[in-house]
Amino acid sequence: MSEQFDQYLKSEYAAGWVTDVESLTIPPGLNEDVIRLISAKKHEPEWMLEWRLKAYRGWLEMQEPKWAHVKYPKPDFQALSYYSSPKSMEDRPQSLDEVDPELLRTYEKLGIPVHEQEVLAGVAVDMVFDSVSVGTTFRQKLKDAGVIFCSISEAVHEYPELVKKYLGSVVPQKDNFYAALNSAVFSDGSFVYIPKGVRCPMELSTYFRINEAKTGQFERTLIIADEGSQVSYLEGCTAPMRDENQLHAAVVELVALDDADIKYSTVQNWYPGDENGKGGIYNFVTKRGLAMNRSKISWTQVETGSAVTWKYPSCILKGDDSIGEFYSVALTSNYQQADTGTKMIHLGKNTRSTIIAKGISAKNSENSYRGLVKMNPGAEGARNYTQCDSLLIGDQCGAHTFPYIESKNPTAVVEHEATTSKVSDDQMFLCQQRGIDPEKAVSMIVNGFCKDVFKELPMEFAVEAGKLLEVSLEGAVG
Amino acid sequence: MLNIKNLQAKVEEKTILNGLNLEVKPGEVHAIMGPNGAGKSTLGHVLAGRDGYEVTGGEVDFEGRDLLDMEAEERAQSGLFLAFQYPVEIPGVSNMEFLKASVDAIRASRGQDAMTSMDFIKLARERCKAVDLPQDFLKRGVNEGFSGGEKKRNELLQMMLLEPKLCILDETDSGLDIDALQVVADGVNALRNPERSFIVVTHYQRLLDYIVPDYVHVLSKGRIIKSGGRELALELEKHGYGWIDEEVA
Numbered sequence: 001m002s003e004q005f006d007q008y009l010k011s012e013y014a015a016g017w018v019t020d021v022e023s024l025t026i027p028p029g030l031n032e033d034v035i036r037l038i039s040a041k042k043h044e045p046e047w048m049l050e051w052r053l054k055a056y057r058g059w060l061e062m063q064e065p066k067w068a069h070v071k072y073p074k075p076d077f078q079a080l081s082y083y084s085s086p087k088s089m090e091d092r093p094q095s096l097d098e099v100d101p102e103l104l105r106t107y108e109k110l111g112i113p114v115h116e117q118e119v120l121a122g123v124a125v126d127m128v129f130d131s132v133s134v135g136t137t138f139r140q141k142l143k144d145a146g147v148i149f150c151s152i153s154e155a156v157h158e159y160p161e162l163v164k165k166y167l168g169s170v171v172p173q174k175d176n177f178y179a180a181l182n183s184a185v186f187s188d189g190s191f192v193y194i195p196k197g198v199r200c201p202m203e204l205s206t207y208f209r210i211n212e213a214k215t216g217q218f219e220r221t222l223i224i225a226d227e228g229s230q231v232s233y234l235e236g237c238t239a240p241m242r243d244e245n246q247l248h249a250a251v252v253e254l255v256a257l258d259d260a261d262i263k264y265s266t267v268q269n270w271y272p273g274d275e276n277g278k279g280g281i282y283n284f285v286t287k288r289g290l291a292m293n294r295s296k297i298s299w300t301q302v303e304t305g306s307a308v309t310w311k312y313p314s315c316i317l318k319g320d321d322s323i324g325e326f327y328s329v330a331l332t333s334n335y336q337q338a339d340t341g342t343k344m345i346h347l348g349k350n351t352r353s354t355i356i357a358k359g360i361s362a363k364n365s366e367n368s369y370r371g372l373v374k375m376n377p378g379a380e381g382a383r384n385y386t387q388c389d390s391l392l393i394g395d396q397c398g399a400h401t402f403p404y405i406e407s408k409n410p411t412a413v414v415e416h417e418a419t420t421s422k423v424s425d426d427q428m429f430l431c432q433q434r435g436i437d438p439e440k441a442v443s444m445i446v447n448g449f450c451k452d453v454f455k456e457l458p459m460e461f462a463v464e465a466g467k468l469l470e471v472s473l474e475g476a477v478g
Numbered sequence: 479m480l481n482i483k484n485l486q487a488k489v490e491e492k493t494i495l496n497g498l499n500l501e502v503k504p505g506e507v508h509a510i511m512g513p514n515g516a517g518k519s520t521l522g523h524v525l526a527g528r529d530g531y532e533v534t535g536g537e538v539d540f541e542g543r544d545l546l547d548m549e550a551e552e553r554a555q556s557g558l559f560l561a562f563q564y565p566v567e568i569p570g571v572s573n574m575e576f577l578k579a580s581v582d583a584i585r586a587s588r589g590q591d592a593m594t595s596m597d598f599i600k601l602a603r604e605r606c607k608a609v610d611l612p613q614d615f616l617k618r619g620v621n622e623g624f625s626g627g628e629k630k631r632n633e634l635l636q637m638m639l640l641e642p643k644l645c646i647l648d649e650t651d652s653g654l655d656i657d658a659l660q661v662v663a664d665g666v667n668a669l670r671n672p673e674r675s676f677i678v679v680t681h682y683q684r685l686l687d688y689i690v691p692d693y694v695h696v697l698s699k700g701r702i703i704k705s706g707g708r709e710l711a712l713e714l715e716k717h718g719y720g721w722i723d724e725e726v727a
Contacts, residue, residue, distance in 0.1 A: 426566040429528050430620075432550035433560050434580035434636060435587065444579060448570030448619065 013271055014471060016241035019106045019211050023130065025084035028214065030077050032056065035184055038083050042153050042187075045160065055173035055183030062177045065310075068339040069368040069400055072282060072308050075247055082185045084130040084212040096135045103127075103134045110238060111464075112207050113137070123234070124149055126206040130215060131187030138202065145201050147231075148193040152220050155191035162193055166224055170253040170290045170316070178249045178284040178310075186220035186251065194229035194260070203458060205234035208248075210270075210281070216247035223253070225260035225295075232263040234461055237305070239271045243279045245307060246271075254289030256297050258319065262289065263298045265457055266313075267465055270305035272472075277335025277364075280307025287311065293319030293348070300456045302465040303330040303340060304472040312370065314343035317351035317382075324353040327453040329465070331446075331472055332365030332397070341371035341402075346379035346412065355386040358450050361397035362473065368400040375412035382412040390420040391449045393442065393473075421449075443470040479504050479675050480525075480545075480644055485536035486700075487524045494520040496700030497536070502644070505672040509686055509711060510679045512697035513719040518679045519563060521697070522648045526560040527553050541643065555587035557643030561633040561650055568620040573632065576620045577602060581639055605638045609665050627658035634665040645669070646677045651685040663688030683715040696722050 026037060035056055039049040064074065088100035096104070096114070107114045107127050114125065114137065124138035126149065133151030142149050148159060155163050173183040190206040210217045225231055239246065248270060256262045264287075273280025283306035289297035299313040315324030326342035344353035353373065361367040373384045390399035405414050423445050431441035447454070447466055454462045480502040487495040494517045502508055512518050524531045525538065527550035538545040545553060568576065582592040593601070603613055609631045621629050630650060637645055647666070651659055666676070666689050678689055686694070686708070694710040695702045696719070704710065704722055714722070 421569075424566065425529065427568050429526075429550065430562065430566050430568070431576075431580075433526050433528075433554050433562075434576075434640070435551050435554040435583035436579050437551050437583070440579065440583070444571055444575070445568055448568055448572075448575075451570040 012471065013241055015110060015238035015269060016271060018240040019102060021100065021102050021211070022087040023084050023212050024087050024090060025081050025212055025215060028079050028081045030080070030082060030185070034082055038185060038187065041083060041085070042156070044156055047164065048156055051168070051173070052184050055180050058174040059177065059180035059184055062174070062180055064177050068310050068370070069366065069402070070308050070310060070337040070339050072245070072337070075245070075282065077181075079214070080247060081212075081215040082218070083187060084215040085132045086129060086134070089132050089134060093135070096137065099135050103129055106209060106211070107207060110207070110209070112236070123203045123205050126151060126190045128188050128190075128206060128208045128219065130210060130212050130217060133188045133190075142201070146195040146198050147200050148191065149204055150191055152186070152189045152191045152222060155222070159191070159193065162224065163191070163222070166222055166253065166255055170255060170288050171251050171286050176286060179251050179286040182218045182220060182249045182251045182286070186218045189219040189221040189250070191221070192223040192231065192233065194225045194231045196226045197228045199229065200231040203232050203234060205236065208235070208237040210239035210246060210248065213242055214244065214246070216249065219248070219250035221250070221252040223262060223264070224255045225257060225262050227257045228259040230261040232458060233265070234458060235264070235266045236269070238269050239281055241271050241274070241279065245280060245282055247282050247284070248306075250285045250287070252285070252287040254297055256289060256291045256295035256322075258293040258295060260292070260295045262296070264289070264300070264313070265461055266301040266303075267461060267468060268301065268303045268305050268309075269468055272305050272336050273307040273334065275334050277307070280336070281305065282307060283309045283311065285311040287313035288316065289314070289324070290316050291319055291322035291324060294321045295319060296323040296325070298325040298327070298456070299342065300327040300453065301329070302453070302457070302468065303328070303338060304468050306338070307336060309338040309340055311340045312342055314345070315353065316345045316347065317353065318347045320348040321350045322348055323351070326353075326355045326357070327456040328357045329360070329450045329453045329469075330358070330367055331360040331362070331469060332367045333362040333472060334365060336365045338366070339368040339370055341369045343372040344374070344384055346373075346375045346382040346384070348378065349380040349382070351379055351382045353384045355384070355388075356452050357388045358453055359388070359390045359399055360393065360446055360449065361390070361399050362393040364396045366398040366400070368402060370402040372404040372406070373414050375407040375409045375414065377408045379409045379412050382409065384414045386414075386416045388418040389449070391446065392420065392422045439473075442473055446473060479541060481539040483537045485524070485538060486534045487520060488532045488534055489520060489530065493534070494700055495524060498697075498701050500695065500702060502675045502677065504675055505670075506693065507670065507676040507678060507689065507691045509691035509694045510677060510697050511681070511683070511694060511711060511714060514681065516697040517700045518681070518697055519648055522560050522646045522677070522679055525553075525646060526550060526558060551583070552587075555584050559637055559640060559642035559645045561637060561645065561647045563649040563652055565621050565629040565633055567622045569622050571620050572617055573620055574599070574602060574616040577616070577636065577639055580636065584640055602639065605635055608638065608668070609634050610661055611635065626653035627655070630654055630658065630662050631665075634662055637669065638665070643673065644675050644677070646679065648679050649681060650678070651680055651682060659685070659688060683711040686711045698722065
């Protein structure tokens, strides 16, 4: 069976090409001077530099976390370059028209709508290439609605009060090893502010691309939904195929003020390494949202990429009656390792959370769900429902579930359900006997397994996610 | 239509089919009967090309093509249909999606375009009615939580949509009460025509009261040891399989 599946899982990573642009990459190594250099390149104010340095000094005293169910050689943080920008971006183009067409072509080739007149123009895009944002579409239209959507670098200049108030408010500088590293060296990412009572008129999205070799990408995203506002945000990521491992250490902070609603969707397709486990991105990410009274934060993620994933999009349900949701599909193949899940921290009364996690493991990969549901003493009447399902393809892979439940309030209710199943010979034979070829059969079975999560994605993304799964599974049948 | 010569097959190193011969002409209905372990289900699975069934000898010609040389999905595409004894569940995949993928795959193999969703839904609803299944049945996961009778009617629905040339019914009567059996048998009988052939594999003659065969074969130890008409099944019913073994011996 395993052999049979393998034959269908020969995956081709479609986003694995390199854009040929001249880049300015600072020499490898990390120290205070490097942080000063990054800050200077971004023309940052003094307070921002101080904030970074404080994070760096904290990081120096921290240890890399060891508890995740993943194995990888310790990255050499002195061998990485922490900043790389296409040379043409040094002149800070003022509009999309001034951006190097080669850069825009990169995104076009990835299927990202970079021109506002395009049909799929219901989505505004911020394009982050290595360490810089190369452009953001529909800024004017959004501005008319009062919505701020720009790169975090620009926000530091243009909206310093908002940045000062909220940056690090959900994920403090010294939250964990990788969050501290990110706080010290973060390069670019998106900044979103939705004013009171505004429903964002279009989907917002950021597309992250790592292009340069031997560099790390340190994305920083901050989304603030003011009282009674609503926003849906999408994130996508890819990188070229390279033999060496590259580091992506991101921090995403969401703030949902009273009665606000944030929906954050990710399709993560970083280069996963080749079939022998060589190369690929190390994806160490801290994502967390703070939910105030009656607000709602919903995380949906489809994780198909990266050699190693360490990621737990979480919700702090601080306000009474706030809602946290986590919908996840994590697919691993070849030698990929994923340790992913969520934390739902219930502080307020009548807070509710839902966790639906689907793990799919193929070939020699290891896929773990790790989740914490915490009911604090004040979480009167809080409820959580967790469902973790694992699907195995072949017999060489591993699926693991690590649920942690801490309840300090007797009125809180926590439910947990978990299942493990296999794509069976019987299912494959039924499909084939009805004329369906094995690749299509596996992709149909896997898509069926993920249905509860896909239906949470915005429509264009749901289609893309299904296709991505199909590509990632090519050659994985067993 | 189908010509099986000296077919031999192994499952996990155990010989199950041991020199089986059978010829099926267009429009004929052949019943294969035999005691448990005779190789009845194996025959269906080998003909359908299931993995893990190793053919060690013999030939099978299906409509002028070498059946044993084809992948399982190619056999289905060329018109061979196996109705399962225990249809498996595929959670989360709707029956509609599954049926359309199947019909489209078979159409594609004949060089036909995929059906539009609208046309397909219309067709699927009509066929549902014919096998007495409610329309919301199409929205449910493939065999997910279906009763035994619903699973068998779902097999029949697939058969109607795919319009195969040769249908192999693998112990279709197992797990069915009389009413459900009647519905399934009516469906099968409605599909009978001068071009379409059936191989009905069953342990009990009861099914053959509903689906009346042209020929009855008795399978024992991997070969057909006796063939006859409809009346052979009745003899078996009266005397049991032991009678044949004695007679042949």
